[in-house]
Amino acid sequence: MLDPIIVHPWAIRENLGNNSIKITAVVETNQNETMIESYRYLGETFVRTGPLQKFLPSTEESINCENLRSSTRYCLPSISHHRGKPVNCSGRLLFSESFGDGENPLHNWKHVVQSQLLEPHYEGVAFVNRRANSYVENNMLHLKVTKANYGSKNPFYLENCTYTKRDSNQRCGEKKYRLPFRKFMPPYDSAKLTSHEAFKYCRIDIEAKMPIGDFLFPGNLQLSDCTT
Structure with a gap:
């Protein structure tokens, strides 16, 4: 993607799972300009995730480093179900309880x-x-x-x-x-x-303080819908 003869890239590679990799590069070229470009690699295909941005030293516009640091969220396929319905994207919060x-x-x-x-x-x-x-x-x-x-x-x-x-x-x-x-x-x-x-194929995090003592049987149980 980048010609090492004319550019000096600083690249950030981020593994997103499911054989998907996001690559963000900040490049200084021999044409005295700076470019920012992001790609997603899936299988053997590179897909650009945003427009190519170019900045010249004479322009007053500066590179938005915060946008570069922030991770672009992709919709990775999921096999999870919530309340009997399929969830489109993985890595999403489906339910939270703060009491x-x-x-x-x-x-x-x-x-x-x-x-x-x-x-x-x-x-x-x-x-x-x-x-x-x-x-x-x-x-x-x-x-x-x-x-x-x-x-x-x-x-x-x-x-x-x-x-x-x-x-x-x-x-x-x-x-x-x-x-x-x-x-x-x-x-x-x-x-x-x-x-x-009701959840299926999901990660569940529980924070609890459990008692210890004779004849006590505390528990956090994940039960089938058939038993609830």
């Missing part, structure tokens, strides 16, 4: 409400939608375990239970207390949330 302290900081999320006491989980906890167990503070989501007090005066019953299979009375509880039902009363309450978003 703002507005009126509804959990609008991107939904609570799982059910007991985990039975198989296959065998966890002594019920997931509930209560502020004592899940809340946003200082732009952070807090999930907290609390001791339950289910009994004859406070029957175990989850009004907004999300479990819908045939044994739902054991997972969701009963409004009226029955002594044989005591074995289905979990000793603790906690919270579990799932995202309204």
Whole structure:
């Protein structure tokens, strides 16, 4: 592209992935002029990404170094899907959650409400939608375990239970207390949330502080749509 006999190039090569390379060159020629040129190399083909710019020493216009430093964004093919629809370009941010302290900081999320006491989980906890167990503070989501007090005066019953299979009375509880039902009363309450978003073939970054202790099972899980 550049004739080394008449020019002295300073080139910047940038690997963009997918066998694509961006080359930006600042060139001083023996004709006392400076040129800026950018190409994208894909396979065996060079494609110019912008017009050739020439500057003479007598002109007052200076080279825009910031534009030269900034990376031109290309649309590289992607196999990702967001909410069931294909994503055209790779390297794009599809979803971000900062847990703002507005009126509804959990609008991107939904609570799982059910007991985990039975198989296959065998966890002594019920997931509930209560502020004592899940809340946003200082732009952070807090999930907290609390001791339950289910009994004859406070029957175990989850009004907004999300479990819908045939044994739902054991997972969701009963409004009226029955002594044989005591074995289905979990000793603790906690919270579990799932995202309204759905992704396929994507990179996911999660920043979280996980608790350590006996009988605790914290987790960030990527689940299939079939299980949520």
